Structures are given as structure tokens and as C-alpha cells.
Amino acid sequence: MKIFSTKGKTKSDIVFDTIILILCLFIFLLVAYPLYFVIIASVSDSTLVSTGQVTLYPKGFSLFGYKEIFNDSRIWVGYKNTIIYTVLGTFVNLLLTLPAAYVLSRQDFKARRFLMFIFVVTMFFNGGLIPTYLLMKELSLINNMWVFILPFSVNVFNLIITRTFFESSLPKELFEAAQMDGCTHFQFFGKIALPLSKAVISVVGLYYLVGHWNDFFTGLIYIRDYSLQPLQIVLRDILLSNQVFAEGAGAGGAAGGYAQKYADQIKYGVIIVSTLPILIIYPFIQKYFEKGVMIGSVKG
Amino acid sequence: MALINPQAKKAVPEMTTKPAKKRNILQSLKRDYQLWIMILPAIVIIIIFNYIPMYGVQLAFREYDFTKGITGGEWVGLHYFKEFINSYMFADLMKNTVVISLATIILGFPAPIILALIINQVIWKRWKKAIQTTVYLPHFISLVVMVGLLNVLLSPNSGVVGHIMHSFGWDINLLASEKAFVPVYVLSDIWQHAGWNSIIYLAALASVDPQLYDSAKIDGASRWQTIRYVDLPAIVPTMIILFILSMGNILNTGFEKIFLMQNPLNLPVSEVIATYVYKIGIISNQFSYSAAIGLFNTMINFVFLIAMNYIAKRFSNISLW
Numbered sequence: 001m002k003i004f005s006t007k008g009k010t011k012s013d014i015v016f017d018t019i020i021l022i023l024c025l026f027i028f029l030l031v032a033y034p035l036y037f038v039i040i041a042s043v044s045d046s047t048l049v050s051t052g053q054v055t056l057y058p059k060g061f062s063l064f065g066y067k068e069i070f071n072d073s074r075i076w077v078g079y080k081n082t083i084i085y086t087v088l089g090t091f092v093n094l095l096l097t098l099p100a101a102y103v104l105s106r107q108d109f110k111a112r113r114f115l116m117f118i119f120v121v122t123m124f125f126n127g128g129l130i131p132t133y134l135l136m137k138e139l140s141l142i143n144n145m146w147v148f149i150l151p152f153s154v155n156v157f158n159l160i161i162t163r164t165f166f167e168s169s170l171p172k173e174l175f176e177a178a179q180m181d182g183c184t185h186f187q188f189f190g191k192i193a194l195p196l197s198k199a200v201i202s203v204v205g206l207y208y209l210v211g212h213w214n215d216f217f218t219g220l221i222y223i224r225d226y227s228l229q230p231l232q233i234v235l236r237d238i239l240l241s242n243q244v245f246a247e248g249a250g251a252g253g254a255a256g257g258y259a260q261k262y263a264d265q266i267k268y269g270v271i272i273v274s275t276l277p278i279l280i281i282y283p284f285i286q287k288y289f290e291k292g293v294m295i296g297s298v299k300g
Numbered sequence: 301m302a303l304i305n306p307q308a309k310k311a312v313p314e315m316t317t318k319p320a321k322k323r324n325i326l327q328s329l330k331r332d333y334q335l336w337i338m339i340l341p342a343i344v345i346i347i348i349f350n351y352i353p354m355y356g357v358q359l360a361f362r363e364y365d366f367t368k369g370i371t372g373g374e375w376v377g378l379h380y381f382k383e384f385i386n387s388y389m390f391a392d393l394m395k396n397t398v399v400i401s402l403a404t405i406i407l408g409f410p411a412p413i414i415l416a417l418i419i420n421q422v423i424w425k426r427w428k429k430a431i432q433t434t435v436y437l438p439h440f441i442s443l444v445v446m447v448g449l450l451n452v453l454l455s456p457n458s459g460v461v462g463h464i465m466h467s468f469g470w471d472i473n474l475l476a477s478e479k480a481f482v483p484v485y486v487l488s489d490i491w492q493h494a495g496w497n498s499i500i501y502l503a504a505l506a507s508v509d510p511q512l513y514d515s516a517k518i519d520g521a522s523r524w525q526t527i528r529y530v531d532l533p534a535i536v537p538t539m540i541i542l543f544i545l546s547m548g549n550i551l552n553t554g555f556e557k558i559f560l561m562q563n564p565l566n567l568p569v570s571e572v573i574a575t576y577v578y579k580i581g582i583i584s585n586q587f588s589y590s591a592a593i594g595l596f597n598t599m600i601n602f603v604f605l606i607a608m609n610y611i612a613k614r615f616s617n618i619s620l621w
Contacts, residue, residue, distance in 0.1 A: 016523040020421045024431050027415070031434050031491065034453060037460055041452075050458030100342035103335045110332070115339065122346060124605060127353025128594030129574075130581045135353050151349045154342045185334040214442035217556055221582060232444045239448030240560060267452055271445050278440045286433060 042066070042268035050264060065265035069273055077227060078234035085148040085230055086212040092153050093208040094201065100154065101162035102189050107172055119156045129221075136222055147222045148215065148230070155211070158204045165200040166193065206285050213278060231274055238270050360592035373588070380592035389576065397572040400558070403486045405546055411494040413539065416501035417527055432502075435495030447560040450488055451475060476565040485561060500542070501535050508534045540612050547608040573597050 041049045045060025053059060069075055103109060104116055126132070141147040170193055178188050194201070216232040223229055329336060360380060362373035384390060415435070422428040441449070454474040456462040461474065474480045508530065516526045555574035562570045573593060581590030 010522070012522050012524075016421075017423075020418060023418050024422060024427065027418070028431055028434055031438060031495070034449065034460075035437070037453070038449065052460065052463035055460075096342045096345060099338035103339040106332075106335060109335055110327075115343065118343075119346060122350040124602065125354060125598060126350060127356050128591060128598065129577055130587050130591040130594060131353035131356025131359060132349070133582060134356060134359075134587070135349070139348075150345070152345075154345050159342075185332075185338070189338070210440055214440075214444075216442065216444050216560075221578075232442055235442070235444045235448065236560065239444060239451065264452060264458060267448060271448055271452075275441055275445055279437075282437065282440065283433075286436070 038268050038271050042265060042272050044265070046262055046265045049268075062265070064262060065269035066273075068262065068266055069269050074234045074237075075231070075270070075273070078229060078231035081145075081228060082213060082231040085145070085215075086209055089149045089153070089212040090205060090208045092149055093155070093158075094205055096154050097159050097162060097204065097208075098194070098197075098201070099189065101159050102166050102170075102193055104159070104163045105166035105170065106175075119154075119159060123156050133221065142222050143225050143228065144222075145228055148212070148218055155208065158207055162197075162200055162204055165197065169196060202285060206281075209281075210278065235270060235274055239267055357591065357595055359588055360595045362588060364587040364591075376588075380589045381596060383589065384593050384596065389571075392568065393571060393573050393576055396569055397574075399569075400482060400485065400572060403482050404489060407486050408490055408494070409543065409546065411490045412497035413501055413535065415494050416498040416505060416535070417531055419498065420502060420505045420531065421523070421527075432495075436499070437495070438492040439496035441492065443556050443560060446488065446492055447557065450484065450561070454484065476563065478566055478569045481561070481566045481569050485557070489557070500538060504535045504538050505531060536616075540616060544605065544608045544612055547604050 037055075040056075040058045041054060042065055043061055043063060044054045044058040045062055048054050048059045104112055104119075106112070127135075136142050136147060136151070141151065174192070175183075175188055178192060183191075214232060215230065216236065219228075219230050219233040223233075359373075361375060361377055363376050365373040419428060419431055419435075422431065438446075451459075453459045454461045456466070456471075456473045456475070465472070465474065472480055474484055512530050513526065516530050521529065555572075555578065558570055558572055559575050559578070562575065574597070577590045577594050577597070580586045581594075
């Protein structure tokens with residue numbers, strides 16, 4: 001485990017390595033510190049935080065912020081909605097994308113280039129915000145939970161990644177061999193292709209999942225009914241529109257100063273609570289990242 | 301979905317003459333009906349949600365009349381385009397949009413490359429892994445949370461960054477001042493995405509032939525020279541493709557993040573074409589006008605994309621098509 005070996009290195013090499021090390025350290029802190037800070041700030045006393053006295057560890061430990069968050073029904077409604085939309089949405093995404101990518105990866109499928117072209121064009125052109133909105137109106141998807149799940153359920157970028165993967169890992173010979181034993185495309189896809197594709201399913205599934213979880217735009221444009229709003233919209237109200245307390249600051253004994261005192265702590269806490277699921281899944285999926293991107297970046 | 305009766309028919313051998321198109325499609329349908337079934341849902345979705353709205357683009361050329369629907373309005377041609385170009389908002393919108401886009405590209409494009417080059421130089425595997433894990437993480441934070449993070453950290457009175465700035469004597473309100481908007485926007489973008497975007501470059505660097513490194517060493521190259529002459533050329537193809545793609549999005553300055561960061565104080569520099577379309581389209585229902593602006597936006601993007609692709613093709617052999 002070579003940390004710092006000076007064997008066989010010139011002076012300029014050592015200088016270079018030191019610089020790299022320092023740069024890396026700087027980058028690491030630059031990224032890690034804000035996140036760490038949010039964690040400790042969410043359990044620290046608000047006043048101490050806002051006067052800059054909380055820097056490396058929590059001070060004035062208090063779980064008040066989290067208690068308020070758990071008592072806030074908006075958060076729970078938002079959480080519930082987001083989980084439903086994410087699970088259903090990702091399922092539909094994969095259900096549509098995987099077979100389509102498989103079909104596009106079959107070299108002897110006649111309509112292959114034409115269909116690929118149709119898909120790729122949508123990456124650069126779209127009707128624009130207004131025509132899309134009017135379409136949703138026609139389809140009565142406005143103020144309807146299905147607007148989070150059905151439209152745009154095929155992301156062409158992910159489609160291409162999956163297709164490239166299938167092209168390289170499911171050669172024609174494999175299918176022809178199976179075909180001689182009487183295997184249909186459906187059977188091949190279900191019994192052979194899918195089990196071999198765990199890596200790409202994880203990566204593309206993750207892309208879709210995170211896309212759904214973080215989706216803020218759909219709810220903003222198409223939903224009016226507050227009970228259908230996903231977590232991100234609730235977050236916007238709390239974090240950005242300063243509607244920190246459900247009843248509004250000043251209600252239920254939370255008069256002016258009191259509300260202001262805890263508003264910040266709640267904000268920090270809410271950031272953690274909403275990102276937590278992603279952070280938990282993150283380590284498990286991380287090993288697939290580089291592989292996944294390499295899959296997608298093969299010239300295709 | 302799987303059929304039970306086995307299909308033992310082998311594929312029809314390729315014909316050497318060109319059959320009539322009609323027979324070709326029919327043959328394909330018959331032989332590959334399973335494939336068609338598998339791809340049909342995706343095609344239907346794309347047609348409904350991506351192509352049908354494209355037809356609605358003609359709204360930009362018509363006077364929208366809600367009693368007559370999208371296609372019923374009276375044809376007004378380029379009227380709304382002219383109105384947009386001559387409006388008092390045009391100059392500001394174009395300026396803001398272009399400034400933000402260019403800044404994002406000029407600063408945001410090199411960042412992942414530099415990051416990948418640095419990380420690639422780290423020898424100690426554990427440290428390399430740790431840095432990578434850390435640096436990918438912000439990408440997964442939602443935009444709302446990101447802007448919320450900016451608001452609490454950069455707040456002049458109560459935020460960590462605010463305090464640091466104050467102790468240096470820089471008393472700008474990072475969240476409200478017009479001058480700070482673009483830097484904050486671009487730098488936070490880099491903070492959030494440079495790590496994730498560097499993956500593709502790291503993957504390209506990892507596949508560089510080790511022999512190249514060896515021969516560079518034998519020739520007495522310093523580490524810096526190795527980077528210049530071995531690492532960089534290895535990632536140039538990737539760079540070009542990604543650059544062309546980002547050019548194609550030059551006017552699509554991320555609506556969501558700007559929308560979230562806007563406030564009455566920074567509006568003169570933060571109002572871009574996309575947010576304006578939203579405001580006059582969804583909020584004040586001027587459908588035709590905003591459709592025209594949206595189309596204008598798409599057209600400019602398209603022109604840039606074609607131009608960049610052409611330039612790339614002329615000067616290297618790499619292009620999108």
C-alpha cells in the first residue's frame with residue numbers, strides 16, 4: 001500500500017505528487033464539509049449556528065427540528081407521494097425501456113435504424129412547454145397522479161445506454177443457438193437477456209429512480225391539488241418560500257421570534273430527511289457507476 | 301408474455317436484390333412480430349408525448365382561441381416572433397440567457413476534465429476511491445435541496461459562507477446582489493455536477509494503454525508532460541462529443557434551478573427565456589406568444605448544434621453524425 005514512496009522518483013515527481021495530494025484534500029473538503037455542516041447544524045441550536053459558532057461539531061444539541069418535521073403532515077404526504085411516484089414510475093420506465101433497447105440491439109431487425117432515428121430526434125426537439133401542457137390538459141393528466149408516471153417514461157439517453165449494453169453482451173450467435181432449441185424472442189429476453197443484465201438494469205434503474213425522486217418540475221407545472229404534490233414541492237415551500245411551519249409562523253404558540261429561532265434548524269433537518277433515502281442506497285450502487293458509464297460511452 | 305409453442309423457423313436468408321419497401325416491412329412484421337410487440341409501448345409513448353406536442357408547435361403561428369383548440373386559431377404567421385423580438389424584454393432575456401449559458405459552458409466544461417486528470421494521478425487506491433465517492437455524491441441531491449442549501453449556507457447573516465465572506469471583508473449579499481448571481485449559479489453547478497461528469501473522462505483515462513505511459517517514462521517525461529501528451533489526447537474524442545452536445549443546449553439554461561434561485565432582487569440578471577416562457581405561458585396564459593418564444597429558443601439551439609457539429613467534422617474526424 002504505497003502512500004508515499006520516494007523510490008525511483010525524481011524531485012519534480014515528488015513535488016507533483018504533493019501538489020496532487022493537496023489538491024485532492026482541498027476538493028474533498030470543499031465537497032464534504034458543506035454536507036457535514038448540514039448534518040451537525042440540523043441538531044444544533046439555531047442561534048449558535050446562525051452566529052457562526054458551530055463549525056466542527058454540534059453545539060446546543062437539540063432534536064426539536066426533527067420533532068417538528070415528523071409532526072408536519074405535509075412532509076409525510078409529500079414523502080408518501082414521492083415514494084409511490086418513484087416506485088411506480090421506475091417500474092414503468094424499466095418495463096418500457098428494457099424491451100425496446102433489446103429490440104433495437106438486434107442487428108437483423110429491419111426497422112432498427114429508422115426507429116433509432118425517431119427516438120434520437122426527440123433528444124433535440126420537443127414541442128416546447130406550452131404544447132406539452134395543452135396535451136396534458138387534453139389527456140386529463142393535469143392534477144392527476146399519472147402525470148408523474150406515464151409521460152416521458154422512455155428516456156432516450158437511458159435507452160441508448162441499455163441498447164449499447166445489449167449489443168455487446170448479447171451477440172447474435174447466442175440468440176441463434178437458443179433459437180435452434182426453439183426459443184422465441186420473448187423467452188430469450190426473459191430467461192437469458194435479463195439475468196445477464198443486472199449491471200445495466202441497476203445503473204439505468206438508478207438513473208430513473210433518482211430522476212423521479214428529485215423531480216420538481218412536473219409537480220410545479222401540472223399539479224394544483226396539494227395532496228398530490230411530491231416531496232420536492234413541499235421542500236420548496238419550506239426551504240425557499242419560507243413556509244416553514246404548516247400553520248404559518250405565529251400560530252399555535254409559535255410567535256415571531258420563536259418561529260424564526262427554529263426555522264433554520266428545521267431547514268437543515270428537512271434537507272437531511274429528504275436526501276436520506278438516496279444517501280442510503282448510494283453506497284450499494286456506487287460500484288456500478290463507472291461500469292455503467294463505460295457501457296454507455298462505447299461509441300454507438 | 302412468453303409464447304409456449306416453440307418457433308423453430310430459422311430466419312429468412314438475406315436477399316441480395318433490393319425488395320420493394322412494402323414487402324420488406326410486411327416481411328419484417330411477420331418474422332419479427334415479437335420484437336415489434338416488445339418495442340410498441342415505447343414507440344407509443346414517444347409518439348404521444350414527444351411528437352404530438354411538436355405538432356402543437358404551430359400554435360406559435362396562430363392566434364390561440366380556446367374555443368377552437370390548438371389548431372383552430374387564426375393564422376398570424378410571424379406576428380408573435382416579431383412581437384417578441386421587438387419587445388422590451390428581448391434584449392435582456394437574450395443577454396441573460398446567453399451569459400448564463402456561456403459561463404456555464406466555459407467554466408463548467410473544463411472542470412470535470414481537470415478533476416478527472418487530478419484523480420487519475422492519485423496512486424493510493426483507497427484515497428482515490430474515497431475522493432471519487434465523495435465527489436459523486438452532490439449530483440444526487442435534488443435541485444430544491446441544492447438551492448435550499450445555497451440559501452442557508454450563503455445567507456449573509458446566518459450562513460457559514462456568509463460568515464467567511466464577512467471575515468474577509470467582502471460584504472456582498474451573495475443571494476441578492478445582481479453581480480453575484482451568475483458566479484453563484486455557475487460555481488454551485490460545478491460543485492454539484494463536476495464529480496459525476498468526470499466519470500466518463502475517468503473511464504476513458506482508465507482505458508489508456510499502459511505501454512504509452514511506460515514509453516513516456518522511458519523518454520524521460522515528467523508527470524506534467526505525461527498528462528499533456530498521453531492523458532489529454534486520450535480524452536479528446538470524448539471531449540468533442542460532449543462539447544457538441546452541450547452546445548446544442550446552449551439556450552436551454554436549466555429552467556428549474558434558475559426559477560428556484562430567482563428573487564425580485566436578482567431578476568434583471570436572472571430572467572431567462574425559459575423562465576419567461578413559463579411566466580407568460582403557464583401563469584398568464586398567453587399561449588401563442590410563449591409558444592413562439594419557445595420555438596425561437598429551440599431553433600437557435602438547433603442552429604448551434606448543427607454549426608458545432610460541422611466545425612468538429614471539419615477539424616477533427618469526430619462528430620455526432
